Amino acid sequence: MKSTAANGRPRPVTQEDVARAVGVSRTLVSFAFRGAPGVSAETRQAILDAARRLGYRHNAAAADLARKAASAVGLYLLDIRNEAYADMFAGVREALRGAPSRLILSIAETLGDVDDGAVDSLIEARVGIVIAATLLDSDDEVRRLAASVPLVSLARRVEGVDSVYSDDHAGALAATEHLLSLGHVRVAHVSGPLHEGHEGRWRGYEQAMRRAGLSPRIVFAEDYTQVAGESAAAALLSGADRPTAVFAHNDEIALGIREAAGKAGLTVPADLSLVGYDDSRIARLRGIDLTSMDLHARELGREAGAAALARLADPGGPVVDRRLEARLVVRGSTAPPPVV
Missing domain, CATH: 3.40.50.2300 (Response regulator)
Known part of the structure; x- marks a missing residue:
């Protein structure tokens, strides 16, 4: 429950409040929310339960600023109406489940044309890395973008850039x-x-x-x-x-x-x-x-999410080049040609 400040308005619950409720230090509470090592599973669950009970909301953006490292993952999708991209989104979300990184989504405003605004909005949100599915810019432009913000190219291979794609x-x-x-x-x-x-x-x-x-x-x-x-x-x-x-x-x-x-x-x-x-x-x-x-759209999303987490953990690691083989699924829309 939120306490009341001197002006009569409810005071936001802080990490100190959660720490007192559990009987641990505020530093340990911070570690628990960041997913940092040194917190047992039992203690972390107790901290999360207390935070939920007290109504504490973790400010991930502020935490990023405090430790001078962006942990958010930005996901750019070319077309959310196309179910393949929806499946990629589901795969990325699965890969990030349980990780301290939050996911910020941006959808292209144009379809079939280059749309830099949607990616720019992710950069302006100070994400730590962008997963892009799929950029329509030239390879050189994608490489320039990757030089300004860590990038995983999803569903398209770009030489020199972390890429997860189908052949x-x-x-x-x-x-x-x-x-x-x-x-x-x-x-x-x-x-x-x-x-x-x-x-x-x-x-x-x-x-x-x-x-x-x-x-x-x-x-x-x-x-x-x-x-x-x-x-x-x-x-x-x-x-x-x-x-x-x-x-x-x-x-x-x-x-x-x-x-x-x-x-x-x-x-x-x-x-x-x-x-x-x-x-x-x-x-x-x-x-x-x-x-x-x-x-394999969902698997592509999972692989891209894993690549993004790996890049955040090791900014200087080798470039990821993960290729999946497409598989023919034969159904009833194909048959021998009509006899004329």
Whole structure:
């Protein structure tokens, strides 16, 4: 319970109040909240219970200033509406559970274009490290950013910067080769916008097609959403030489292509086979049943969170380069091409 100050207003509960309630020193209370060594599990729990009972709220920002070290982890997400990023967020949160670092979230205001404001807001919040999923800046710009604040690049590899990512090139090869193995020869790819560091999926598709002696056909969507996918696919599916299969940059774009196919009178997979990327929850829904590449979004988030904690603990450690292999999950949206 808060005591009353001389002016009659409730006085905020302090660490000294918690220390008196437990019968320990204020320093030990501070150690307990910081997760520092030297506090037994039993004593730490007693301190946390007393703090909760008294209504004490730990000021992590003030604690950072006092010890002249920022412990907060900033997480930048390109698109919270995309379930892959939501899964990455869940993974980062799992990695930070039990750690003294708090998590501060910032979401991009623009989609498909460079958005420096969301990352700047994390830096202004004096975070100790930024996990960025995913930056659209050039590699050089990402490296300049990493020189000003410790950075973990999530879902994208940047040379010289801590990176946790899925092998998009190999994943795109596998997705395209799956369609080719079914007998498709008119295979198109609807890509996201052109940005340095995000070429893996369309380049993997292109390589698979050229290996098979076929001509690639790539359409670049305006952004990474379902609406952009539908718009990009409208013209693609209207011609006489329309593809019999499409590999999409992500599941959201794949859903847009599915909508465009329906409006063109085409059925998936009888008339058009479709492969997405991310293996998000929507790919697994009954009625969608989308073949997709699983990039292990939640695991990527956990690995990025662990990398961030390791960097905070050892600022001079070696650069992290953690690559996961995407996995093809075959469902009902792919089949052999229609017989003509």
